[in-house]
Amino acid sequence: MEPPRQASAEASLRLPAATIFLSAFLLFQVQPMVGKLVLPWFGGSAGVWTTCLLFFQTLLLAGYLYAHMVMRHLTHRHQVRLHGALLLVACLSLPLRLHPWFRPTGGAEPLGRLLGLLMLTVGLPYLVLSTTGPLVQAWVARRGQVPYRLFALSNLASMLALLSYPICVEPFLPLKTQSWGWSVGFVAFAALVFSLARRHASEGPALSLPHAEAAPSSPPVQTWLWVAFAALPSILLMAVTTHLSTNVAPIPFLWVLPLGLYLLSFILCFDGTRWYRRGLFLGMLPLLLTLMSMSLSPDFRYADYRFEALSAAAGWLGSVRGQVALFSLGLFVACMVAHGELARRRPHPRFLTGFYLRLSLGGALGGIFVAWAAPHLFTTYLELPLGLAAAAALAGLALAWDPGPRSRWKVVSAGALGLLTAGLGVHALRLDRDADRITVARGRNFYGTLAVFDNPERTWRTLAHGTITHGGQFLDPAKADRPSTYYGPDSGVGLAIASLGEGPRKLGVVGLGAGSLAAYGRAGDRLRFYEINAMVEPFARKHFTYLGHGRAAADIVLGDARLSLEAEAPQGYDLLAIDAFSSDAIPVHLLTREAFALYFRHLNPGGILAVHVSNRYLALQPVVRAAVDAFGWQARVVDTESDQDEGTYGSTWVLVTRDGSFFDRPAFQDNEDVKPLPAASLVWRDDFSNLFRALK
Numbered sequence: 026m027e028p029p030r031q032a033s034a035e036a037s038l039r040l041p042a043a044t045i046f047l048s049a050f051l052l053f054q055v056q057p058m059v060g061k062l063v064l065p066w067f068g069g070s071a072g073v074w075t076t077c078l079l080f081f082q083t084l085l086l087a088g089y090l091y092a093h094m095v096m097r098h099l100t101h102r103h104q105v106r107l108h109g110a111l112l113l114v115a116c117l118s119l120p121l122r123l124h125p126w127f128r129p130t131g132g133a134e135p136l137g138r139l140l141g142l143l144m145l146t147v148g149l150p151y152l153v154l155s156t157t158g159p160l161v162q163a164w165v166a167r168r169g170q171v172p173y174r175l176f177a178l179s180n181l182a183s184m185l186a187l188l189s190y191p192i193c194v195e196p197f198l199p200l201k202t203q204s205w206g207w208s209v210g211f212v213a214f215a216a217l218v219f220s221l222a223r224r225h226a227s228e229g230p231a232l233s234l235p236h237a238e239a240a241p242s243s244p245p246v247q248t249w250l251w252v253a254f255a256a257l258p259s260i261l262l263m264a265v266t267t268h269l270s271t272n273v274a275p276i277p278f279l280w281v282l283p284l285g286l287y288l289l290s291f292i293l294c295f296d297g298t299r300w301y302r303r304g305l306f307l308g309m310l311p312l313l314l315t316l317m318s319m320s321l322s323p324d325f326r327y328a329d330y331r332f333e334a335l336s337a338a339a340g341w342l343g344s345v346r347g348q349v350a351l352f353s354l355g356l357f358v359a360c361m362v363a364h365g366e367l368a369r370r371r372p373h374p375r376f377l378t379g380f381y382l383r384l385s386l387g388g389a390l391g392g393i394f395v396a397w398a399a400p401h402l403f404t405t406y407l408e409l410p411l412g413l414a415a416a417a418a419l420a421g422l423a424l425a426w427d428p429g430p431r432s433r434w435k436v437v438s439a440g441a442l443g444l445l446t447a448g449l450g451v452h453a454l455r456l457d458r459d460a461d462r463i464t465v466a467r468g469r470n471f472y473g474t475l476a477v478f479d480n481p482e483r484t485w486r487t488l489a490h491g492t493i494t495h496g497g498q499f500l501d502p503a504k505a506d507r508p509s510t511y512y513g514p515d516s517g518v519g520l521a522i523a524s525l526g527e528g529p530r531k532l533g534v535v536g537l538g539a540g541s542l543a544a545y546g547r548a549g550d551r552l553r554f555y556e557i558n559a560m561v562e563p564f565a566r567k568h569f570t571y572l573g574h575g576r577a578a579a580d581i582v583l584g585d586a587r588l589s590l591e592a593e594a595p596q597g598y599d600l601l602a603i604d605a606f607s608s609d610a611i612p613v614h615l616l617t618r619e620a621f622a623l624y625f626r627h628l629n630p631g632g633i634l635a636v637h638v639s640n641r642y643l644a645l646q647p648v649v650r651a652a653v654d655a656f657g658w659q660a661r662v663v664d665t666e667s668d669q670d671e672g673t674y675g676s677t678w679v680l681v682t683r684d685g686s687f688f689d690r691p692a693f694q695d696n697e698d699v700k701p702l703p704a705a706s707l708v709w710r711d712d713f714s715n716l717f718r719a720l721k
Contacts, residue, residue: 496539517678546577
């Protein structure tokens, strides 16, 4: 039987625990929801998720600063009044909705506009939620109870919210319903806060913390170690998320896995001392950091190893499953080390809000480095290999400034980690070198990395976004005007253009790339490209000749294609090609029923819509079929293989037209590459889509 005092203490924590659990659940449930809400306005790129994480981390810092300041300078009664006022104003800002003030226009840098949109959409409710954890824990500490397990509880609620969204919420509820449901949850949270505040006020003066007056303050080195140990997991979280979503499986919900592991490490490390086994995790870290760093080399999986087992292991680690497994495990171990060392150095509860403030400062600094500084400093995703080197350095630092007794083992281990740091740093700076290709140009911005490569013989040039080719061209002038890669004469878009007839044609293309489709232009034709990434046009004009040598009059409209098409009068296109890759996937908002209605508005009565759906991970043909069936139009899929001699890649295009007799033309008759579409899936709408059902 529990002692009465212990039972009473546990009962007194139920309301604070419920309040913290609900606040943390709402805090992380809203992140993917708002990310999905703003995604269509900014092209569906991985940069949207990175910016969202930066915004939420920065607002979390503001919330912790607020909690720290009010606990230091306001009485409990004034804290309740101020917090109650903020809660009421936040409730009045609901439900969540996009504000047209920050609707993007043209090709301007979207980072500031996206941050402003997020602030108006969810800023105040998120700020109030972010203050709850440290504020309520501080109220609990005033009663003489140690609140650190409530921190683990909040992270558990965060992880449950994050994982439940793509499984239980997104597949079944439209965004409008999600927004209203979340708003109801926020009102319930406000009621819990008011109940908790009234209960604490009715219990009389706060109890003094045991030995609070004798609790020593933390030295400056210790407080800066808190910041460093919080910043590193934030850097690795965002860098690993970018790596996986760009180079492995570029689908928006893949960021849930790294963030879930990040939160799990917080839960385990602050739940107690039994989970973080220092020797185990510090022993695993060097091996995992080395493997992750090596796997970033372009020739990692194809290297000629002396032993067959090593070659097989390298091949698996370079595969999709191997990359996901390796980087997930490596991220988790690195986070366990950083958060475990934080938990070992946590201060007396008297300094709780200051401790949490520095943790949030570190998280925000890590987010600022990856989301803002790195795109300005680097032309490749160098923050990931540098983050791996920093993880080794910080582990060595943890041993060098260990609060426990010094031993020879700690000194030797710290020295070994220092050597590993140097090795990983040198390897990071050598990753840009590629023996199989000659780098002509590189660039990076909000929408990712662009690079132009030549083969060693300088006969072939490609434009790459991340690891995906976005166009190519023969460097031999005799072959330079041939449409190549995914746009050859036998491709779906090539067959469609060839079947349009002899008169002047008006062609629209969503996605510029290298400008390959300009090769089909004839004198008298009009060609209009829609491109969201302002960096693509100078790359296409400087390093490729399709636009310069094209005979059609061509113009380029900068900005998101949907927003641009919505603002234009009907264009009467003979053909409109949707080729807007975001790494390897077409952004979701370009495949919804509303998007197809917009495309059809811009076609002439006999016009053709050509949708490029080549994808390694998503089966997009049933999605297109569902949208086409909703309007009663006709469609065929054209699936071709690669032809190295012609410079063409295997591609899958879906051709859509109101007039089914279009497919009776000679280019489609007896053509084995032309097939009917598979059965339709659920229709995607702007406020509802299900990427899980589209996975291959």
